[in-house]
Amino acid sequence: MSAVGKVEDMCLPWTLRDVAAVTAMRRLRELGFGARMLAEPAAPYPVLATIAPRRWPAVFADWDRLAPYRQIGQWWELALRATVSASVKGTK
Numbered sequence: 001m002s003a004v005g006k007v008e009d010m011c012l013p014w015t016l017r018d019v020a021a022v023t024a025m026r027r028l029r030e031l032g033f034g035a036r037m038l039a040e041p042a043a044p045y046p047v048l049a050t051i052a053p054r055r056w057p058a059v060f061a062d063w064d065r066l067a068p069y070r071q072i073g074q075w076w077e078l079a080l081r082a083t084v085s086a087s088v089k090g091t092k
Helices: 016-030 053-071 073-082
Strands: 002-007 010-015
Touching: 010 016, 010 073, 016 053, 016 073, 053 073
Parallel strands: none
Antiparallel strands: 002 010
16 A cells, blocks of 8 residues: 655655554654654664663664665655654644
């Protein structure tokens, strides 16, 4: 299944794989990883250290799921904007 979204006059196709990646990004952001951190090839330890070690395998799996998307600038920017929490946006 695929859908197409238009962003700044550019069409971006969305597949179930893309939705899974955005969901992974949202989970990581909820754990405290910021936009700059998510661009790194590995999860930064200062945030990782605040997470229970039993949850690390899920964090690493989500981190790896984002690897191919870090190189797709338009997709990456859209996903970052879509995963900003309401509290960060200033709404409650």
